[in-house]
Amino acid sequence: MAKSTTKKTAAKKTAKKAAKKTVAKKASAKKATKKTSAKKTTKKAAAKKTPKKVVLSKITQDDIAVAAYLNFCERIANGTAGSAELDWAKAVESLKG
Numbered sequence: 001m002a003k004s005t006t007k008k009t010a011a012k013k014t015a016k017k018a019a020k021k022t023v024a025k026k027a028s029a030k031k032a033t034k035k036t037s038a039k040k041t042t043k044k045a046a047a048k049k050t051p052k053k054v055v056l057s058k059i060t061q062d063d064i065a066v067a068a069y070l071n072f073c074e075r076i077a078n079g080t081a082g083s084a085e086l087d088w089a090k091a092v093e094s095l096k097g
Helices: 002-049 061-078 084-096
Strands: none
Touching (some): 061 084
Protein backbone atom coordinates (compact mmCIF):
# COMPACT_ATOMS: atom_id res chain seq x y z
CA MET A 1 0.00 0.00 0.00
CA ALA A 2 2.94 2.29 0.60
CA LYS A 3 3.95 2.08 -3.06
CA SER A 4 0.55 3.24 -4.37
CA THR A 5 0.52 6.16 -1.92
CA THR A 6 4.00 7.14 -3.04
CA LYS A 7 2.94 6.97 -6.69
CA LYS A 8 -0.09 9.15 -6.00
CA THR A 9 2.04 11.69 -4.15
CA ALA A 10 4.58 11.73 -6.96
CA ALA A 11 1.81 12.19 -9.52
CA LYS A 12 0.38 15.10 -7.53
CA LYS A 13 3.80 16.75 -7.30
CA THR A 14 4.32 16.37 -11.04
CA ALA A 15 0.90 17.86 -11.73
CA LYS A 16 1.66 20.81 -9.43
CA LYS A 17 4.98 21.44 -11.17
CA ALA A 18 3.32 21.38 -14.56
CA ALA A 19 0.64 23.78 -13.34
CA LYS A 20 3.31 26.12 -11.94
CA LYS A 21 5.19 26.11 -15.24
CA THR A 22 2.01 26.95 -17.15
CA VAL A 23 1.22 29.80 -14.76
CA ALA A 24 4.80 31.06 -15.00
CA LYS A 25 4.66 31.00 -18.81
CA LYS A 26 1.39 32.91 -18.83
CA ALA A 27 2.76 35.46 -16.38
CA SER A 28 5.90 36.02 -18.45
CA ALA A 29 3.79 36.34 -21.60
CA LYS A 30 1.63 38.97 -19.88
CA LYS A 31 4.73 40.88 -18.78
CA ALA A 32 6.11 40.82 -22.31
CA THR A 33 2.79 42.07 -23.66
CA LYS A 34 2.67 44.84 -21.07
CA LYS A 35 6.23 45.90 -21.91
CA THR A 36 5.44 45.97 -25.61
CA SER A 37 2.26 47.96 -25.16
CA ALA A 38 4.05 50.30 -22.75
CA LYS A 39 6.74 50.93 -25.35
CA LYS A 40 4.10 51.62 -28.01
CA THR A 41 2.28 54.00 -25.69
CA THR A 42 5.52 55.80 -24.90
CA LYS A 43 6.35 56.14 -28.58
CA LYS A 44 2.87 57.47 -29.36
CA ALA A 45 3.07 59.97 -26.51
CA ALA A 46 6.50 61.12 -27.65
CA ALA A 47 5.25 61.50 -31.20
CA LYS A 48 2.30 63.59 -30.04
CA LYS A 49 4.42 65.86 -27.83
CA THR A 50 7.03 66.57 -30.45
CA PRO A 51 5.75 69.33 -32.71
CA LYS A 52 6.41 68.75 -36.34
CA LYS A 53 8.41 71.40 -38.08
CA VAL A 54 6.32 73.19 -40.62
CA VAL A 55 8.25 74.01 -43.71
CA LEU A 56 6.78 77.06 -45.33
CA SER A 57 7.24 77.08 -49.03
CA LYS A 58 8.29 80.33 -50.58
CA ILE A 59 5.71 82.10 -52.63
CA THR A 60 7.11 82.65 -56.09
CA GLN A 61 6.27 85.43 -58.53
CA ASP A 62 4.63 82.83 -60.74
CA ASP A 63 2.31 81.78 -57.90
CA ILE A 64 1.31 85.40 -57.35
CA ALA A 65 0.85 85.96 -61.09
CA VAL A 66 -1.49 82.97 -61.42
CA ALA A 67 -3.51 84.04 -58.40
CA ALA A 68 -3.69 87.62 -59.72
CA TYR A 69 -4.89 86.33 -63.09
CA LEU A 70 -7.60 84.30 -61.40
CA ASN A 71 -8.61 87.39 -59.42
CA PHE A 72 -8.75 89.34 -62.70
CA CYS A 73 -10.94 86.65 -64.33
CA GLU A 74 -13.29 86.65 -61.35
CA ARG A 75 -13.44 90.47 -61.33
CA ILE A 76 -14.27 90.58 -65.06
CA ALA A 77 -16.88 87.82 -64.75
CA ASN A 78 -18.61 89.69 -61.92
CA GLY A 79 -18.27 93.05 -63.67
CA THR A 80 -16.70 94.76 -60.68
CA ALA A 81 -14.28 97.67 -60.94
CA GLY A 82 -10.62 97.21 -60.09
CA SER A 83 -7.09 97.25 -61.40
CA ALA A 84 -4.17 94.95 -62.02
CA GLU A 85 -2.47 96.32 -58.91
CA LEU A 86 -5.48 95.47 -56.75
CA ASP A 87 -5.62 91.98 -58.28
CA TRP A 88 -1.92 91.54 -57.49
CA ALA A 89 -2.26 92.82 -53.91
CA LYS A 90 -5.28 90.56 -53.33
CA ALA A 91 -3.28 87.60 -54.69
CA VAL A 92 -0.34 88.29 -52.38
CA GLU A 93 -2.65 88.65 -49.40
CA SER A 94 -4.51 85.42 -50.16
CA LEU A 95 -1.30 83.42 -50.65
CA LYS A 96 0.30 84.68 -47.44
CA GLY A 97 -2.89 84.48 -45.49
